[in-house]
Amino acid sequence: DTEVTQTPKHLVMGMTNKKSLKCEQHMGHRAMYWYKQKAKKPPELMFVYSYEKLSINESVPSRFSPECPNSSLLNLHLHALQPEDSALYLCASSQETAMNTEAFFGQGTRLTVV
Amino acid sequence: GESVGLHLPTLSVQEGDNSIINCAYSNSASDYFIWYKQESGKGPQFIIDIRSNMDKRQGQRVTVLLNKTVKHLSLQIAATQPGDSAVYFCAEKISPPGWQGTGRRALTFGSGTRLQVQP
Numbered sequence: 001d002t003e004v005t006q007t008p009k010h011l012v013m014g015m016t017n018k019k020s021l022k023c024e025q026h027m028g029h030r031a032m033y034w035y036k037q038k039a040k041k042p043p044e045l046m047f048v049y050s051y052e053k054l055s056i057n058e059s060v061p062s063r064f065s066p067e068c069p070n071s072s073l074l075n076l077h078l079h080a081l082q083p084e085d086s087a088l089y090l091c092a093s094s095q096e097t098a099m100n101t102e103a104f105f106g107q108g109t110r111l112t113v114v
Numbered sequence: 115g116e117s118v119g120l121h122l123p124t125l126s127v128q129e130g131d132n133s134i135i136n137c138a139y140s141n142s143a144s145d146y147f148i149w150y151k152q153e154s155g156k157g158p159q160f161i162i163d164i165r166s167n168m169d170k171r172q173g174q175r176v177t178v179l180l181n182k183t184v185k186h187l188s189l190q191i192a193a194t195q196p197g198d199s200a201v202y203f204c205a206e207k208i209s210p211p212g213w214q215g216t217g218r219r220a221l222t223f224g225s226g227t228r229l230q231v232q233p
Contacts, residue, residue, distance in 0.1 A: 033220060033221075040122050041122075041226075042224060042225055043158065043223050045222065048220050056213055090157050092157075092221075097219050097220065098219065100145065100146035100165055100207060102163055103148075103160075104160070105158045105159070
């Protein structure tokens, strides 16, 4: 199983809503990542978890709150988002951050903030 | 055909031709590089990778070339097919600014090139 599964595929939320994005992998990977991708742009790194601990936070606003409940799951909690936060949110996993191995990406959650 | 991937340019090729997609990377300390393919509405899909101790690696119909002297990476696709139409990103594994020397590394993506294959 080389899949990274993200839910939901699409999400529309108001600026006062609270929602969560979910990501799951069963490859035994110990590094998991959140990326944000705007249209016609490359994915931009948001957070890195290594062995279930937050390893890198790329100066992301606090309205985005990541959580890694266990080695297979990664969540991104959303609260009080702005319309400019609308984007494709990608989850990825890899064996370890220090190893030179590929990262596997999910299909993303298309988020629209209204 | 060739492209330089700095502003999401479009490379248009005829089916059956060879394609060359180029990428300039930023960090001379980067030691691992990946090419990803991203189709519309999907996540990036791994194509091929290369470590900095190599200058060439071949896969099925794809070849990656690495020139560390000028910090340049290229992806060659042989006999391009309509199914190859997508956006292609190079990625390098680095420590983000402020995290150097900590062992914390992640993939950073180049700006991408759209490949259009004409039947």
